Amino acid sequence: MFKNNKGFSLAELLVSLLIISIGMLGLASIFPLATRGMGQSRRLTRAVGYAQRDMEEVKRLGYLDVAPDSYMVETYTVIRDTFCDVPMTDMKKVKVTVKFDISGGERKVEMVTYLSKKGG
Numbered sequence: 344m345f346k347n348n349k350g351f352s353l354a355e356l357l358v359s360l361l362i363i364s365i366g367m368l369g370l371a372s373i374f375p376l377a378t379r380g381m382g383q384s385r386r387l388t389r390a391v392g393y394a395q396r397d398m399e400e401v402k403r404l405g406y407l408d409v410a411p412d413s414y415m416v417e418t419y420t421v422i423r424d425t426f427c428d429v430p431m432t433d434m435k436k437v438k439v440t441v442k443f444d445i446s447g448g449e450r451k452v453e454m455v456t457y458l459s460k461k462g463g
Contacts, residue, residue: 379446383445383446386443386445387445387450387452389417389419389443390419390441390443390450390451390452391441391452393416393419393421393441394421394439394440394441394452394453394454395454397412397421397423397439397441398437398439398454398456401423401437401439401456401458402456402458405458406435406458406459406460407460409423409425409435409437409458410423410425411423411424411425418443418444419441419442419443420441420442420443421439421440421441422439422440422441422442423437423438423439423440424437424438424439424440425437425438426438430457433459433460433461434457434458434459434460435457435458435459436455436456436457437455437456437457437458438453438454438455439453439454439455440452440453441453
């Protein structure tokens, strides 16, 4: 019989393949989580973009012309609320809220700015 065998036995090869297979299955389970996380991040980024766009419109309109508003963009709801004389007289607090669904629940992004009568 040969005592100095070089190479791997069939049993060693099968055990190695089993270990590699278990590792690959573990890695495969991470991909759906990563894909879902990227989708959530994309939706959140879009919501922030829509809030920023409306906030730019608020600044363009100025103190006298800004008014409450609500509208849909794709599947996002943009709501603009205005509060007069907050935090002081001749100022308006403007809050822009963008609501959207993510992972079966509703999320929202809010931005707030203040406009003064004198400064626009």
